[in-house]
Amino acid sequence: MSQLQQINPLQNIIEKMISTLGDIIVDKSIPNTKRATIVVKPEGLEKAAQFLKNEGFDVVASVSGVDYIKEKKFAVVYHLLSRTKPELKSVILALKTYIDRDKPEVTTLVHIWESALYHERETHEMYAIVFKGHPNLGPLLLEDWAGPPPLRKDYGVRREEQWEVA
Amino acid sequence: MEGTAFLGKLENLARILTQKVAEVKPVRDILNWGRAYSLWPVHLVTSCCSVTLAAGSGARWDYERFGVLPYGSLRQNDLIIVEGTLSYKMAKRVRYIYDQMPDPKYVIAIGACALAGGIFRDAYNVVHDVSKVVPVDVFVPGCPPRPEALGRAVVLLQNKIRKMKLDGEPFEPLVVT
Amino acid sequence: MGSSINKKELVKKIEQLTEAEAIVTENEMIVSIGPQHSGAGHFRIILKLDGDIIVDAIPDPGFVHRSYEKLAENMTYIHNVPLAEKPNHADPANLVMGYVRTVEELSGIEVPERAQYIRTIVCEINRIMSHLYFFGIFGIFLNHSTMFMWATGDRDLFADLNQMLTGARITQAFFLAGGVYRDVPQEFKEKALKTLDYFERHLDDYEKIFMENPILQERTIGIGVLRPEDAIKLGVVGPVLRGSGIKHDVRKDDPYAAYDKIDFEIPSFKEGDSYSRVMVRFREMQESIKIIRQALKDLPPGPIRNPEGRLVPRWPVKSGEYYSRAEAARGEVGFYLVSDGTEKPYRLKMASPSFRNLPAIPFLLRGATLADLPAIYMSIDYWGPEADR
Numbered sequence: 001m002s003q004l005q006q007i008n009p010l011q012n013i014i015e016k017m018i019s020t021l022g023d024i025i026v027d028k029s030i031p032n033t034k035r036a037t038i039v040v041k042p043e044g045l046e047k048a049a050q051f052l053k054n055e056g057f058d059v060v061a062s063v064s065g066v067d068y069i070k071e072k073k074f075a076v077v078y079h080l081l082s083r084t085k086p087e088l089k090s091v092i093l094a095l096k097t098y099i100d101r102d103k104p105e106v107t108t109l110v111h112i113w114e115s116a117l118y119h120e121r122e123t124h125e126m127y128a129i130v131f132k133g134h135p136n137l138g139p140l141l142l143e144d145w146a147g148p149p150p151l152r153k154d155y156g157v158r159r160e161e162q163w164e165v166a
Numbered sequence: 167m168e169g170t171a172f173l174g175k176l177e178n179l180a181r182i183l184t185q186k187v188a189e190v191k192p193v194r195d196i197l198n199w200g201r202a203y204s205l206w207p208v209h210l211v212t213s214c215c216s217v218t219l220a221a222g223s224g225a226r227w228d229y230e231r232f233g234v235l236p237y238g239s240l241r242q243n244d245l246i247i248v249e250g251t252l253s254y255k256m257a258k259r260v261r262y263i264y265d266q267m268p269d270p271k272y273v274i275a276i277g278a279c280a281l282a283g284g285i286f287r288d289a290y291n292v293v294h295d296v297s298k299v300v301p302v303d304v305f306v307p308g309c310p311p312r313p314e315a316l317g318r319a320v321v322l323l324q325n326k327i328r329k330m331k332l333d334g335e336p337f338e339p340l341v342v343t
Numbered sequence: 344m345g346s347s348i349n350k351k352e353l354v355k356k357i358e359q360l361t362e363a364e365a366i367v368t369e370n371e372m373i374v375s376i377g378p379q380h381s382g383a384g385h386f387r388i389i390l391k392l393d394g395d396i397i398v399d400a401i402p403d404p405g406f407v408h409r410s411y412e413k414l415a416e417n418m419t420y421i422h423n424v425p426l427a428e429k430p431n432h433a434d435p436a437n438l439v440m441g442y443v444r445t446v447e448e449l450s451g452i453e454v455p456e457r458a459q460y461i462r463t464i465v466c467e468i469n470r471i472m473s474h475l476y477f478f479g480i481f482g483i484f485l486n487h488s489t490m491f492m493w494a495t496g497d498r499d500l501f502a503d504l505n506q507m508l509t510g511a512r513i514t515q516a517f518f519l520a521g522g523v524y525r526d527v528p529q530e531f532k533e534k535a536l537k538t539l540d541y542f543e544r545h546l547d548d549y550e551k552i553f554m555e556n557p558i559l560q561e562r563t564i565g566i567g568v569l570r571p572e573d574a575i576k577l578g579v580v581g582p583v584l585r586g587s588g589i590k591h592d593v594r595k596d597d598p599y600a601a602y603d604k605i606d607f608e609i610p611s612f613k614e615g616d617s618y619s620r621v622m623v624r625f626r627e628m629q630e631s632i633k634i635i636r637q638a639l640k641d642l643p644p645g646p647i648r649n650p651e652g653r654l655v656p657r658w659p660v661k662s663g664e665y666y667s668r669a670e671a672a673r674g675e676v677g678f679y680l681v682s683d684g685t686e687k688p689y690r691l692k693m694a695s696p697s698f699r700n701l702p703a704i705p706f707l708l709r710g711a712t713l714a715d716l717p718a719i720y721m722s723i724d725y726w727g728p729e730a731d732r
Contacts, residue, residue, distance in 0.1 A: 034597065035666065059578045061668075061677050062694035079666055079679065079694070083575050083591060090597040092666055092677075115578025118701055119694075126412075141405035141731055142291065143255045150290055151413055210379045213407055214432040214728050217513060220479060221502075224495025240379075256385075256406045259378055285426060288417070289410040310432065310513060 008033055009087045013055050021051060037094040042106055045097050049078075049112050056085035057093060060109075063119035065127040069153040072101045074129060078109065078116070104129040126151040194331065201270065202327040203233040205245040205320070208263060213250025215277040215310045222313040232320050244271050248300065250310075251279035251286050252293040264300045272327075274319050276306040284309060297339065305341045318342050371398060376716075378406050385727025388704070388720075392713060400708040402701060404730055411732040415691040419656045420446060423688065425516040430695060431729040432513055434473035434672045436465045438693075439518050441669035444599050445678040446520045449665040457645040458522040459601040463638045464535075465509065465517055466600065466669075467631040471542075472501050473672035474624045477724050478553075481621065484717040485562060490553050497545060500538050507531055522648030532639055539632050546629060554625060563617040567707045567719035570615060577702045581674025582627070583723055586620035588613035593670040605637050617722035624672075624724075657686045671696055673724050697730035 014036060018025055024044025030036045040048045057080040066075040078095040082088035099106055108131035109116055123129055124137045128149040131137065139145065148155050187193055211219065222229050223236065237243055246264060264271070275296045278284035283294040296302055303326075304319045319342045326340070374390045387403040411430060415423055427442040428435030440462065447454065454462075475498040482490030502512040508531055509515040509524075517524055553559060569579075574587040584591060592609045594602040610626035612619035662684035668677040674696030681690040700723055707719050 031665070037664070058575055061578075061666075061675075061699070062679065062692060064679055064690070064692040066681055066690045077679070079677065083589060089591070092668075094664075094666060113578075114576050115699075115702070118698065139405075141408040143405065147290070150410065155290075208379065211385060212378075213385070214429060217432045217476070220476065221495055221499065224479070224499065225492045226496055226499045251407070251409055253406065253408055255408070256378065259406075263379055285429065286409045286414065289414060291408055291410055312512065 009085075010034070010036055010091050010093070013052075013093075014038065016055075017048070017051060021047060024048060034090050035092055035094075037096055039096045039098070042097045042099050045095075046107055046109065046112070048095060049109050052080060052093065052095065053112055056082045056088055058113070059083055060113045060116040060119065061092065063116055063123050065123045065129055065151070067101075067127065067151070067153045068098075069101070073098045074101055074104050074127065075099075076106055076123070076129065099129070105132055106130075107132050108134040110134055125149070128152075189331070195328075198328045198330055201244070202324040204235075205233060205272065205323070206235050206237045206243045207245040207247050208240060208243045208267070209236050209238060210246065210248075210260070210263060212248055212252060212256055212260065213277070213279065215249035215279075218276065218310045218313055218316060219247060219249060222316050227313040227317060229317060229320065232317070232324070234320060240266050241268060243267055246271065246273050246300070247316075248273060248275045248280055248296055248302075250277040251284065252296060252299065253291045254293065255291075257293050257299045261299055272323060273300050273302045274304045274306065274316075274323065275302045276308070276311055276316060276319070278307055278309045281305055281307055302339050305339060307341065311342075315342055370394070384720075384725070385731075386725060388708075390708075390713070395712050395714070397708050397711055397713060397716075400705040402704055404698075404701065404727070406731065407728040408731040409728075412690075412692060415688060417687065419686050420658060420660060420688065421519065421656050423691070424519060425514065427693075428514060428516060429728075430693070430732050431473075431671065431673075431726055433476045433726065434469040435513065436469040436515055436517065437669055437671035438676055438695075439516065440466055440600070441667065441671075441676045441678050441693075442691075443518045443520055444669060445665055445667040445680045446660060448667055449663055449680060449682065450520070450661050452521050452649055452651050454522060455646045455649060456601075456643050458647045458649075460638050460642050461523050461527060461647065462518060463601040463605070464527075464635055465505075465515065465523075467634050467638075468501050468504055468508075470672045471628055471631050472498050472505075474628050475501070477624060477672075478549075481721050482553075484721045485559060487553070487556075487559070493545075493549070497542060500542070504531075504535055504538060507534065519648075521651060522646070526647050527642070535635065535639060539635060543629075543632055546625075550625070554622065560618065562715075563621065563718050563722070565616050565618075566715050567617045567711065567722065568615045569703065569707060571613075573706070574615070574703075577706060579674075579700050579703050580696050581671075581700065581724075582620050582623040583674070583700055583703060585609065585611040586623045587615040593668055593675050597668065599669060601638060602634075604641070605634055607634050607637075617718050620722040620724075659684055659686050660688075673697055673726060673729070674700060693732055695729045695732060697724075697726045698732075700725060701730060 010033060014028060024041045025038060026041060027039040059081045061079040061081050064077050075096055075098050080093045108120060120131045120134055121137055121140050124131060125139055125142060126149055188197060248260060279286060280296045283292060286292045293299060304323050306315050306319045308315055322340055370393050372392045374392055377387045378385055385406045389401045389403060390397050391399040415426060418426060424439060428439045431438055475494045479491045479494035505515060506512050509517040569587050571587050571589055574584055574589060588611060590609050590611045595609060607630045610623050612622060660682045662682050664681040666677060666679045668675050676696055677694040679692040680688055683689045703723055711719060
């Protein structure tokens, strides 16, 4: 039993998470021993984040938003790394949640991981997703931008029309 | 009051005389020669083509033999090299810098992005044609251009300056081939 | 500073940028070090100074934001290869390596061994070129023009190697999903070994003249100390992390290309000041020479391309999502790819190393003197177009 635990620490963490926090987990997928994705409900995001931080994931590599325009949802994905636990050094865990597209709001995780500060600010600027509790959501990369949030799928780029015409 | 009016008239007279003298051929040649061989560019990097600029000032392709010496203060520069893509945020600052430099001043634009937008043509934040922001004298195509192309641009600009007949005479932008 | 009206307008502008409330007392002065300065960087820092001490520093990136992520959604997978290398022209091959690795691991394409060794050679040449560019600009920041001249001069020798192998000095776009474009030409091995021998001897001169220079040591030892627990909390990557004592490198922890078959070490120092960050990059150059020599010696015969990773533009990729990473010269670059089964990515996000190192700049500048700004700011090696994408 301990040999199996040593071979795949990622699987153990996910099973522990399912057994303690089973009601907020919607989906999981583990393609190989180094990558995994866990989908949680938006209300349980903070609890899941605190659990993962106690397990040893202490750095946020990136925060991204994905625009699923057909299902009218946004997805917010946190990718987590571990710098302190040597058995997790090649593992990247993705923590994903789906939120409504017409009123995109989610709680911030800055008080758990300070490295998510500028990433959440940029996601807000590109998608207009509000992170409740973030200290400063002002513009970071664009200056005096008057249009709609640029990375949303309904903000077109000219090349699409050119491709269809040619 | 009367003294200032007299000084004002004297200054106008001096200005007209300077222009007339500067059109005389030997004086014109000396002025052009001085301006062409001491083009000092601004320490500005606008985008990724700055790697070419750094390689060009390095040991192998040395621009200082053409007289091009990057100097710190804006008020004593007369060349501005705009490299690569200009976003709207940076275009505002490039215009400020261009306005702060004294006459006569010249502009070299390097990179495909400065010509027509380059690979970033469809981006929402990018100026397509640099000559809408500052008037450009020489264009250098490439992505990024080799340092020899930038040296050729400087030489073309110098040849053009040496043939100028009037101060502030506009000339067509050249493209390095 | 002028009248109080100017101050209020500036304070209102800064309030949009700062994280804490902008309280400017009577003694403080606001200095904006903009995109045009004698060091040359595409970045603006707004400083609040009290005499000579920096009280607060507010970074202002975004001068080179060219919407790489929006363009990537409108280009096919093969058109994305030259787009992925544009954010960083100093070492483009490592960024393309991250993108290509993500596409391959999502679709399950295997790379033949010869291609893996060739990829290693190109990545290490680019790493040396980027570190030499760093040393050149570092010399300018600290008023040491000889270091600039030597570094850019040596960098051109490696650009010649790049040209012989891939066809272009800087923007190679040499990798594709499943292998590389061209094979190693006949004369390459001899020329590369000659260049590496010359460079190794020259690096000894670098160490004696630059690294043991008393003025450079005075200006960088003990300046801008970053403790390990702060380094983990801020999420920094690359030489900034390794200069604080934490040995983490993607080439050893999550190996790709031929790095698991080659013998090399990861340098790291535990002091955490600017001098250790510079020395990490110096030792990495020496390790890269060892890696290139071993790769050239062990280059196996075989194909250079997997026929499944086709060169056709309209090639659909299996739907799903994946995150993978590579080690660039400035740190770890990660690519998050969401694919819906068509020939263009649905979402491609690049977590670039300079953006992840950005919180370290205001953190280290608080409490330092103004004269230490070049030493601290340059030792983090922030590259504007890479952070803004």
